[in-house]
Amino acid sequence: MGFSPKSYCSLLFVMVLLPALCHSQDAYVSSRATFYGSPDSLGTPTGACGYGDYGRTVNDGSVSGVSRLYKNGTGCGACYQVRCKIPQLCIEDGVGVVVTDYGEGDKTDFVLSTRAFSRLARPNAALELFAYGVVDVEFRGIPCKYPGYNLMVKVHEHSRFPEYLAVVLLYQAGKNYITAVEVWQEDYQQWRGMRKSYGAVWDMANPPAGALNFRVQVSGGARPKWVQLSSVIPSEWKAGAVYDTAIQLY
Structure with a gap:
């Protein structure tokens, strides 16, 4: 099976471009x-x-x-x-x-x-x-590396149960950025966005009752993706507490 001149040109372009991309990333x-x-x-x-x-x-x-x-x-x-x-x-x-x-x-x-x-x-x-x-x-x-640590969700000290919730994510591995955080609103059957308060702190007034399911939007790859964090925070959460998500964002 032979290559057409066009195929040779395309292959040559990839061979030249790929090392350049790898070099630029590093x-x-x-x-x-x-x-x-x-x-x-x-x-x-x-x-x-x-x-x-x-x-x-x-x-x-x-x-x-x-x-x-x-x-x-x-x-x-x-x-x-x-x-x-x-x-x-x-x-x-x-x-x-x-x-x-x-x-x-x-x-x-x-x-x-x-x-x-x-x-x-x-x-x-x-x-x-x-x-x-x-x-x-x-x-x-x-890439960030935290051997032995999953991604953690900390309930910020400024939170007030049950009317105001602020969270910050800790031990985030890899090279991704968290660009959005949402909480599942069971009674409305929809995701509810948290506000970017400052820095790495996300907050919301009147959070849903019960154990909280989160999802985070992660960018850094070819395109953003959503990662779900199920039942991370218990129904009676406490300000200052840190909860293990059991996953990591690579």
């Missing part, structure tokens, strides 16, 4: 990074994503505030590989960070926790790196 972007101080070198529990203490300790405290990558909160929970461009002071691989806050510096994309910033440095070079204050870096998006 390419690093040049930027700048600085750091913020905290007593324990971890993140802050009052970050703009609304994660609370999770935002302080997730990823062993290697977290970051971001500016343009914040994306009105949609970028919360995204993971990036960040490496600085001072070879004599910085390790080659850099550090993997989780976005837990909004932060602006001197033309920076990243405001790293003290622990994350120190992990950019070679052994015994952290103090010298901190003296720069702001450093040139390059970064790329990477």
Whole structure:
């Protein structure tokens, strides 16, 4: 079976284009990074994503505030590989960070926790790196990995049973973004959308009674998809409680 000239041209186009696409997906972007101080070198529990203490300790405290990558909160929970461009002071691989806050510096994309910033440095070079204050870096998006953790739904502390519910999703693996959250309204037999309150926090007044079924819209692949989270939150939910979805969003 032979190929027509048109088929050869199409195959050649794919062979040339595919490596270029793979390279572009893995390419690093040049930027700048600085750091913020905290007593324990971890993140802050009052970050703009609304994660609370999770935002302080997730990823062993290697977290970051971001500016343009914040994306009105949609970028919360995204993971990036960040490496600085001072070879004599910085390790080659850099550090993997989780976005837990909004932060602006001197033309920076990243405001790293003290622990994350120190992990950019070679052994015994952290103090010298901190003296720069702001450093040139390059970064790329990477899949988040949380071995041993499913996606969790936390009932935000500002929730008031039963008239007001706010939730935030934790330990979201992969490279996807959550762009919508809905709750099943049994008496009307329809999905009811939650409001994007701020950061990664979704809320609604007068939520349905009983155990709550959620679905989330996930983007990041070829097209958005809906993933259902069945009976995640019990009928008598409590503010501050965290519930296991038993699934993960890869």
